[in-house]
Amino acid sequence: MDTYDLRSCTEEDLRQVCQELGLKRFRALQLFQWVQQKAVRSWSEISNIGKEDRLALSSRLQLQPLERVKEQRSVDGTRKYLFRLADGELIECVLMDYAREQSRDRHTVCVSTQVGCAVGCAFCATGMEGLRRNLTAGEILGQVLDITRFIRQEDPDFQVTNVVFMGMGEPLLNYEQVLRAISLMNQERGLNIGMRRMTVSTSGVVPQIIQLARDNSQVGLAVSLHAADDETRNRLVPMNRRYPLAQLMEACREYTTITRRRITFEVALTADNANREQAEALVRLLKGQLGHVNLIPVNPVAGTGLERPDLEKLKRFAHSLEAGGISVSWREERGTDINAACGQLRRQWRVGNNESIGTI
Ligand code: SF4
Structure with missing residues (x-):
């Protein structure tokens, strides 16, 4: 059997x-x-x-719980976990706590969906290692379950309230298992996390963006945009060579037509791209699109050669977008003292323990 x-x-x-x-x-x-x-x-x-x-x-x-190999705590309360799977592979997962005065606290878990990643974005430590394998729904959900269990040793009432699919891997290239994990997390007799409290992030896998709108119109979508012209985006997000900006924006329009939900466009800012030309190009690209831009100053990752822009550059960039009628938010910097950027902890651990880092 x-x-x-x-x-x-x-x-x-x-x-x-x-x-x-x-x-x-x-x-x-x-x-x-x-x-x-x-x-x-x-x-x-x-x-x-x-x-x-x-x-x-x-x-x-x-029943295969994840083994906690390492846990790091940031001064801002962010916790980063390195988990070992049953076959010995390593993944990362982050818990971010946001205390609120008026309503219940928000506890957000950022989950991984693959071991490694085939996309190879320029600023990402995970992408440097290539894809090793997809996670199962149980391994994706297991990150939320095991973190819940660990934190309950200190706080018996602890509940994860939000989940973002922004850890290691491209969620839409592991579509079936991600959708299954979302459905399991949403079960009333299970974790009971609302669909609207979960967000899937993608580098721009066009067919699955449209599929997601048809299969689950409630879950949130974030698109890692990072540049407004194909030449720059080809360099930063290689998925763009397969699905260039025109196709991506067409899919985003179809997504919002079906779901009536706004998309979060993530833009990682480096010392290089935080300039006026990029801001103006973004305004032209996103004009009329239901969504808003979330600016993320890059966490420095060794080996990428990318630098974080200074505060003045960031402010000017945000101002240019707002002046163009684009709604803008800033991602709070969290866990910078514990290498919270995706893939950094796993890479450091493997190098420190002489494990080979290869691409399969
Ligand atoms: S940013 Fe995401 S999609 Fe890009 S290489 Fe890293 S894990 Fe993959």
Whole structure:
């Protein structure tokens, strides 16, 4: 008989397994809640299912929690985790806490969706290593579950409120598993994270942008734009050579027509591109598009040669966009003291431990 990854299973999948094993139907819901709400890391913690039933279930369902290899805490409260998967691969995940006075606190987890990445953006440590493999839905969701479990040791009421798919990997190149993870995180009898509290970030995989609008119009979309002309964007985001700006903007228009939701356009600013010409080109490109621009001063990554622009340049850039009628926000700089930029921690750890860094 087939075995399954427990964390990738829906309640319906578990009902099917229970039926095949001749177990009571309500065991499926019990198990689902232990996995998704209580974030258990071993079968022995599941106290209201008898040993015999647990044994039968564990013969068909694999519970594979992530191993915490390293945790770094920033002075601003951001925590960065290096996790080891069951096959030994390493991924990164970040928790950002935003305390609010009036409403409940926001706890955002930035998850990885692939081990490594094939896109190779110029400013990204993950892209330097190429793609090793896709994550399963259970491994994507597992990052949220294991962080929840670790933080609950200090704060028993801790709940993740928001998830951004902006860690290692291009989420839309692992489309099926990402969509499954989103659906699992949204389950009322599970983590119950609202669709509108999840955001998928893409380097611009045009067919899947349109597919996402059709399959799930509630989840948020962020597009890593970074440049307003093909020549510059080809250099910064190589996905642009496959889907140039004209095709990308056409897909974005179709996305907003279907979903009626605004897109976040991410623009990483370096000392080189934070200039007036780029700002004016962005205004022309985004005129009439439902969305807003989020400016991100780049975290310096060794080996990329890119430098962070100074504050005056940033302000002038933001002002030029606003003057052109574009809504602008600044991404709060978080975790800069712990290398929170994607892929940095994994790369450093592997170099420090003499693991080879190769591309498959
Ligand atoms: S920024 Fe994202 S899409 Fe680009 S190389 Fe890094 S992980 Fe891949």
